[in-house]
Amino acid sequence: PALAEEKFGLGRPALPEEVAAWNKDVLPDGRGIPEGRGDVFTGEEVFAEQCAVCHGDFAEGVDNWPVLAGGFDTLGDKDPVKTVGSYWPHLSTVWDYVNRSMPFGAAQTLSPDDVYAITAYILYSNDLVDDDFELSHENFADFEMYNKDGFIIDDRAETEYTIWSGEPCMENCKDEVKITMRASVVDVTPEEADEGADG
């Protein structure tokens, strides 16, 4: 749709410093990445200090916190392990997300070099680079992730909508119905916090 509305003259021009402060996103082709570098060795130290308490020394995850490494070739399994290595399609997302939103509870406290180093260490934890690897703004855009071809654009219009439409069955739709599964067997629903009814 074309824009043909009047302007209201509201707001004011954004200053370059303001745009730079907030516009941090890094695109899959590498645009938006600041200059800097970091190697696996440095990343191991930064990761131990900033990340390992939740994500584990080897990015394997502690308790219920996210696993960042491993799980290769499990995506078609009964219980896929979706990690940076096994699942994420773009390196840009790793850098961007760590830079903007990690560590959890103290986001946006890492320097660009720290983020490069952490990213290099996460790649090393996934056996995607050797221990002497250095990641920088120069080699960043060339790095290809393991599952880069693992995604298709929403195809429900072709695979689902054409099938699940039209006048549905109203009578004699099945011969019999059997209960095949019950939530009470799993029994993981939180109890109501009502002592009075416990009588």
Place this chain on the structure above:
Amino acid sequence: MDDALKAPSRRAFLKGSAAAVAGSVAAGAAVAAEPDPLITELQDWASSLGEGVDETPYGLPIKYEDDVVRRNVPWLTADPISSINFTPIHALDGTITPQGCAFERHHSGAIELSKPDYRLMINGLVDQELVFTYADLERFPRENHVYFCECAANTGMEWAGAQLNGVQFTHGMIHNMEYTGVSLRTLLNEAGLGAAGDLKDKWVYVEGADASSNGRSIPMEKALDDVLVAFKANGEALRKEHGYPVRLVVPGWEGNMWVKWLRRIEVTDMAVESREETSKYTDVLADGIARKWTWVMDAKSVITSPSPQSPITHGPGPMVISGLAWSGHGQITRVDVSKDGGMTWETARLGRQGDTKALTRFYLDTEWDGEEMLLQARAMDETGYVQPTKAQLREVRGENSIYHNNCIQTWHVKTNGEAENVEVS
């Protein structure tokens, strides 16, 4: 149906209601043996005084409704900050969700952002990059619309089987509010899209002011269609936990894209493919390949009463089967209800014709014969789409897509009026 499946009562909160059923065997046309003292004896409230008008400047529900609250499931997430809670849809009626019990989903907690501290930036491929204050936004022409916001993960725990026993937990990652705001189109026009060139292949990237940022990419066609930059919901300011003072409203699309505490809108020439549209909110199919950009929430419905948290307590006779239906593709045109697990269906009555991409209430006014029922609802929308069964969904997607589970839900209603979340063949 299988008599062996009459499981014993297992929830403390159902014991009271089950007892009430047992005590009212002569339901229906009851005859009073004794005069009712609630009528024949003077009650205190009919004689003494109630509270003054200065008692409650901003009120909460009466204490007898204290079970109508948001609840969470601690084992679902690693901590309660990046987590979810659930709207008590088992106890609500109509379509508008009270804001105070409307579900929350945060990735780094509900932040406190005042109107004076609020800034909204538009940058990227625009003619003039702009900064707005909150006061600026209130000076643009406003629109009002009712829309549902459904988390992409609503019903996601149910992919592999019947797991959580209550419609609040299986279907409560949803709310429906009347929003007031400025169309995103108006704000983009203010910045000017001449610099963007051909708009067909352009995107907007939206992010919040919180630490998680929750950045998402939205194709320009949708951005210029019906997306709202909203600052009021159900007549008043947004609640803190729902994005105060400004959130994005993305009608019909997965809740994750309804960015809260909205601080920046960037016009780009490609999708950012942020964490929330790669690692998360992508749907793994059976072969391990994942769908991305599954934005629309398909037609869906659920019976809210009776349901596990809302058992039948009145015994056999007249009863109301009540529920909600909605579709991200437009209006709900019809809801069918089955009492026998999908063998036969009756068309329900819509409370009123629902708005497009909004919750619609349906009722089936019926008789309960006191026998077991396998209750189901099946929604249809204006595109002709019919809500599928879980088996149909699994056939296409497998069991690991996490998101977008819009399957037909079954409640097994037992002879004592209790209901349970089950799957049927």
